[in-house]
Amino acid sequence: QVQLVQSGAEVKKPGASVKVSCKASGYTFTNYYLHWVRQAPGQGLEWMGIINPSGGSTTYAQKFQGRVTMTRDTSTSTVYMELSSLRSEDTAVYYCARVYDSSGQNDYWGQGTLVTVSS
């Protein structure tokens, strides 16, 4: 069965960076793109970007360009999302989600990773 398993919760200080992992299993890793989506406490879903696990190409939401880096390791079927220059507003649950096809829908989601930014 398809699974996306994310790394555990993180607490970071303002100005630091965080790297969240998302390990895929149950399907051919390089056949499906992955989104990263975040959700601040009590707020809605916010798209951060997309990565193609096959070639590693990425597209980032304009809001995060310059601060976010998405990478992948095909040997472990894992994608990573690193966010730098953290501020309190980055406190959120971060999700990875598989992209089913070119229409962009997300058929499987990770369990989410809470990142808390606090001094």
Added chain:
Amino acid sequence: SYELTQPLSVSVALGQTARITCGGNNIGNKNVHWYQQKPGQAPVLVIYRDTNRPSGIPERFSGSNSGNTATLTISRAQAGDEADYYCQVWDSSTVVFGGGTKLTVL
């Protein structure tokens, strides 16, 4: 940038029909997806490409999309349908989510 507008909240009586709208400029020309999210859980896809239900999603969930409005319809609403619902589109190589609608089942 493209924007999607959803009502903040919708209420429905148990067993009745709930309709959640998602407004956007010419949204009828785009593929709209809908997600259900319960507290503390990841979102779940309930409708994709306007009208299609993933396996395991009850037939009570249906969707439509025309003009400037897409609609998620939940028939015979149950207490377990109480959740936040989000619409989503892919536009100009970016993903856009609506602000979300809290569905309350009375």
